[in-house]
Amino acid sequence: MDEVRFAVIGAGMAGLACAHELARADAKVTVYERSRGLGGRLATRRMGQLAFDHGAQFITARSHTFNRYAEIALRAGMLDAWRPRIMEDDRAWPAPIEDWWIGQPGMSALVRPLARNIEIQSGIAVHELIPSQRGWELQTDSGRQNVTFRAVAVAIPAPQASSLLSPHGRSFRQIADVRMAPCWTGMFAFDPPIDIGADARRWTSGPIVWAACNSSKPGRPQTPQCWVLHASTGWSREHIDLDATEAASVLLRAFEDNLGYQLPTPVHRDAHRWRHALVERPLGLSCVVDEELNAGACGDWCIAPRVEAAFESGRSLAHSLLSMVGLASRMVRS
Ligand SMILES: Cc1cc2nc3c(=O)[nH]c(=O)nc-3n(C[C@H](O)[C@H](O)[C@H](O)COP(=O)(O)OP(=O)(O)OC[C@H]3O[C@@H](n4cnc5c(N)ncnc54)[C@H](O)[C@@H]3O)c2cc1C
Structure with a gap:
């Protein structure tokens, strides 16, 4: 044939x-x-000892087929559960009713079982x-x-x-x-570590909508402690042309405003602009x-x-x- x-x-x-x-x-x-790597928005940026899942934070599996796929990845050691302590605005949030999964050792591992025996021109x-x-x-x-x-x-x-x-x-x-929305992502490392009362926090208003301690994820480096911040769609759209250094500084200040106190100077700061991050329509x-x-x-x-x-x-x-x-x-x- x-x-x-x-x-x-x-x-x-x-x-x-x-x-x-x-x-x-x-x-x-x-x-x-x-790109040179696989996974697209399933991405982990590494720099020396630091690791930031700067795209998708975790995955959930609802359909039968995706659940089966997640089981295969789990058995292959490419998937792990993440059970963060969560706050929304200033309140503790109940634990999610569905499992939150992350890729191991990084988010792009989630696509590896699919890439086996496929010719890829990267x-x-x-x-x-x-x-x-x-x-x-x-x-x-x-x-x-x-x-x-x-x-x-x-x-x-x-x-x-x-x-x-x-x-x-x-x-x-x-x-x-x-319609797809942009998202500015901030990446910060602290040594000594910071404590903001939870491993992940959501905010319902303001420039920052999400802050997650990447080091709270299983298998991610602990020291220095790595954090990922996501800016809101509105803020990201309005500030899409900032350069990454400036965006990182502004996001850090907005994070401190949300917390209501000043953080120690991070040992690393950076930002990534996702132009087509999330589906709006x-x-x-x-x-x-x-x-x-x-x-x-x-x-x-x-x-x-x-x-x-x-x-x-x-x-x-x-x-x-x-x-x-x-x-x-x-x-x-x-
Ligand atoms: C900041 C952020 C947070 C998110 N959080 C979550 C979350 O917590 N949970 C969740 O389930 N989802 C989350 N998402 C969404 C999730 O990442 C996406 O839904 C999913 O990864 C999209 O996969 P995709 O294959 O459709 O697209 P992509 O992952 O964008 O893959 C497209 C690929 O095509 C490549 N490409 C583009 N143009 C070309 C070209 N011309 N030639 C060759 N290659 C090209 C790109 O490099 C990329 O690798 C998040 C996304 C972002 C950005």
Whole structure:
């Protein structure tokens, strides 16, 4: 039988869930990822002894399939439970009713079981999808790839997916209706450690909405003590053009305002700007496809601002693409 080749653009949870599902149907898959690492917004920034989960803080698993996936990752030692003491504004918060899971040793470990045996071209950004008689060719920042793919899956944030796909089919124009919010993330390390009355605090107003002691997560370095702060959507949008050093200083001051006292000078401070962090208005479909073009897109933005949604969307797109190219019978149901 002719080998059917698929390209997946993006190696976050959605892209790798899609690639894994295609590979389970014996398709040949190549994943293109702009960064050197995998995981996308499932990310841990390391500097010497310091570690900051500066994207997704934890995952929850609600669906049967994602629960099963979490169990596999748990057995492989790539997942651990995080049970922080939590406060909202100035009140203690009850323990969450569902488990909060983190990747081990970092958040990107959560995608590793999906990446096994998949060909991944990392450090290559795809700039253009070029339709050809036999399928799709890719224009990347390291030139035109010398491969034609029968089908293509775009698994990158909605605004970027929209610019790759909207020139090609009417069905992709709806991606422009999705709205994603930015998030400035502050990363601070303290030595000696600080005590703010909880391992994680939420605030319902003001520039900072979340502060978490990364060192309270199992398997993360304890000393110096690492903290991650998330700014609100409104504040992040308003201050999107700050440089990272300035953003870190402003976020630290806002954190102190929330606490009502001054903190010792951190031994490390930094900030990261996520331009497309959280889904504000999802597409409302599990994925988007064009059956005539053998192309589609997936990501959290199809469903909800959660890692689990990215996983479900990636699987859904893989199933649609397999049907489109006549491989539905090879689909492995689980
Ligand atoms: C600050 C923050 C906090 C969050 N907190 C939580 C949380 O606590 N719990 C939770 O469940 N979710 C949380 N989320 C959301 C969660 O991280 C996302 O829902 C999920 O990781 C999205 O996965 P994805 O695969 O759809 O997209 P992404 O993770 O964004 O993956 C897309 C990938 O595509 C790559 N890419 C982009 N453009 C190109 C291109 N042109 N060519 C090649 N590659 C490209 C990117 O480098 C990236 O690796 C948070 C997100 C942020 C930013």
